[in-house]
Amino acid sequence: MASTPSSAPSWHKIQIPRPLQRLFDRFPLRTYEPNDLPQRSQQLTSSDVATLYVFSTDEDARIGAPSFNPGCLKWQTLLRLTNLQFRILPSTNHASPTGSLPFLLPPRTSSSPTSSSPPIPADKLLSYAAQKSTTTTNSPSPTTTTTTAKPPSPKKSEAYSSLITLSLRNAWLHALYLDRSRTALLRALYIAPCSSSRAVQTALLYQLRRAAAEQILSSSGTTKVGTAVGGAGGSSSADAIDEEGVYAEAWDALCALASLLAESETGWFFGAEKPGTFDASLFAYTHLMMEYMPEGSSTEEGEGGRMALGAMVRKAGNGELARHRERVLQAAWPGWEGRREGVESS
């Protein structure tokens, strides 16, 4: 019989203990058919209005306040700029079919109580909103998708958008996750909602920090060979990150965006009539930076410390970006005043 030649015990093959094996011989494992969803499940998981699942807190979700996650806030802003009615609910990445927030659950369809309509991932949100607004209300408002679909200078906007997705994102990641002085904020936003157990929170904090360091290292040019080698999985410590470089790049990026915005007469990027995707994705960062990081962190390393990201936004281009943030806030959240100003400055 041609069986495996390696009858010798190997390290990673642990034999099943004999009593256990006898037990399973008598009671073989059997997988039952999955049950159907209960009838009430759709009532519980969906509502009459579309639901956008984002990182948020319960109170914020009730009043529809801006999310504290830049990725979610971008899409939330864009959806608010369309005339789609939706509510938001706090959620986590684990709940999303794509593995990342945000996603939108369409309103309940009364015709079929059990078969629910599939959730819509982030990149299809705008087309969904456009489709809804044309089929149902048919209002005269030209939806923002028309402006976002054809920006006047698409190629240049791509170059500028990497200022947001590279420089600003890295600075945000570093300031929130790796800056030790903001541990309390990080815990309040991302860790405390997940678990009340101390041990789980500690592990989660470590994982988040590691993932953030990994993101910064692999996306920017500050990858250091010495650290990235260790272990095939890639060990990444925050020590390998050139902090000053990250913040200097963020400052350059903000200045560049401010001078680009100053060229536009309409107050929106690339001379658009209405705020578009680019405005929303910049707003997602500037708003959060100004709201959560208004002043410098306490553990500065000599030389009087560096500017906090919120202060950078306020100063870039003589407040050009701060005014842009106000405009977007007015357009998407009319009547909303920065609730957190002064509250979170502890």
Place this chain on the structure above:
Amino acid sequence: MVLQLHVWGPAFGLPSIDAECLAAIAYLHESTSPTEYQLIQTSPSAVPTQHLPALHDPSTSTWTSGFSRIATHLQTHPPPSFSDPSRPSPLEQADSTAYTAFLTQHAAPLLSLSLYVSSANYAAATRPAYSAILPFPLPWTEPPAVRAVMVRRAEHLGMSSLDTDARAEKEREAEERAAAEGWVTVPSALKLGRQKEKGVGGMLSPEQKARIRLEGLAADVLDVLGEVEDWSTLSLAARCLAFGYLALMMLPDVPRPWLREVMRRRYPELCDFVNGFRREVFPKGRTLPWAEDKAGMAAAVVVTRFARGALCEVPWIGEYWSQWWTAKKRRQVLAARGMKNGSSSGMLLLLEAGLGMALVGAGAFFYRGLPPFGEAVQVWRRPLGTLSGLGAAGAIFSGALYGLD
């Protein structure tokens, strides 16, 4: 003392094999007189910043690494003959910043697809180039490390199929697992049927199979760069960086030259830019102020660097080791800038890791010594050395000797 720019050495007919190093050389060359700086060919393990390009400025005794940081450093602490000829307007400066970020974010992964991810190109062009510029034992540790970083940088593009080494490894592992778990093993001689994919698919190289997607990825990046009508409106730093990436995309002679073909066919203006810039900055016959780093090339130093690199590859320990080493080097760099940094518990961590490893090893050893679960324990005892132990014969003797019974 003059400025010292530590860079990867020359390859592919260019002054450096790395895009940012190439850009840094070009920038320094264009803005500063050659008597005021030296180029030193080295590798990241030799400089305290652990990252190239690195600029050592003896006047401020600081180390700066990364191209944009070096350019900023030169602008804020200019050497006597420094003059940046470009005077961009605020909007042009903004454009330059945007294109710099774009190149870092998108051109670098594209370049690493061509030179590092693709196994054929890496084996035939990149790795020999690294071997040529590194002193002897270092080619064993450093190029794989660089490749690992570059592959990780291009991971999000989802083109790992170009890395046939990794795929062959995975297939072999899967086969071994199947052989170990299966009841019946088919000898490899009989496995002709599913040997290797035959037919058209088997004849094509991974690059040819993925050609359409590769061209799409290249177009995503190069379309944006091709929109730039006049490169001279951008700042000198942005132009240098663009040259660094585009030249390495276009010039190296690699066995699977998809990136070069795409550039030559569809973006002649980018090729013109690269050729023009090269003619202007690195004309034939002009020598760059290379200097020999005698201290760094001493045999003992090289062997130490090699040992450090090898230690990083040790599973588990290597991770902690490299973290601790990076933290140490970082403190060194920051100390040179006159900054205080909180001491880290690096050594303690290393000790902990060692202790943990020892414990795990001891535990495993102990576990292996245990008898298998569920089996009756059989204990063999040495028979007593009496005559009755010999059975019937013993009984006879015992009776005969003592006259009993």
